[in-house]
Amino acid sequence: MAYETYQQRAARAAEEERQRAARAVAAGDSDATGAPALAATLGPEYACRAGVPRWGPVKRWVAxxxxxxxxxxxxxxxGGVGPRGRVSDHPVGLALDFFVDRAAGDALAECAVRNRxxxxxxxxxxxxxxxxGSGWRMMEDRGSPVENHMEHVHISFNTAPxxxxxxxxC
Incomplete structure (x- = not known):
């Protein structure tokens, strides 16, 4: 039940962010989206900014x-900044959760580790x-698919870029 509620909130927030970003792009506000400058440096696959979900005030390098x-x-x-019941990097803007299927999750997780x-x-x-960075190891059972990160890749980031x-x- 908590997972479904979270998914609904995340979907609403993502739609609001898509609409905000679309308005910014339509208004020619490249600073609000960041896409033109970053796409020029990193390639066209980086220019998908209009679909970014709202992840809150994460650190610039995390974003x-x-x-x-x-x-x-x-x-x-x-998902980005938000309260957690456990110790987490989310409240301080140093973590993101990528909601994915198994194949995409495996590829994303390996890419993140390889490019640490x-x-x-x-x-x-x-x-x-x-x-x-020293290989995969199993974690204790936290009691639910969400807490066990079965449907999302959690990436915590360092305190500096x-x-x-x-x-x-990747």
Missing amino acids: DAGQLLRCRFGIASV GALAVKYVIFRQRINS GGSLASVR
Whole structure:
């Protein structure tokens, strides 16, 4: 039930952000979307900014890494800043949750781990496994598919930016 409620809130927030971004693009506000400058540097796959879900006031390097990954993997739903019942990087703007199917999640998680330095990734969690750069290890059962990260890839980021996003290869 909590997962369904979260999904509904996330879908509403994503739609609101799509509408806001579309209005900004229509008004020619490239600063609001960030797409033109970043797309010029990173390639056209980065210019999918109009579909960005609202992920809140995450750190700039988190937003940039999240946008790059979201666009490269075609992910529509991404969660960001928000309260958590456990210790988490979400409240301070240093974590994103990418809601994906298994195949996309596996590819995204491996990409994030492989490009840890450039993306400033601290650790990745997916399907009750965690990887901080030294390989995947199982986590304790937290009691639900959401808490066990079965339907989303959680990426926590470092407190400082990484390297050049142009070097990211997925």
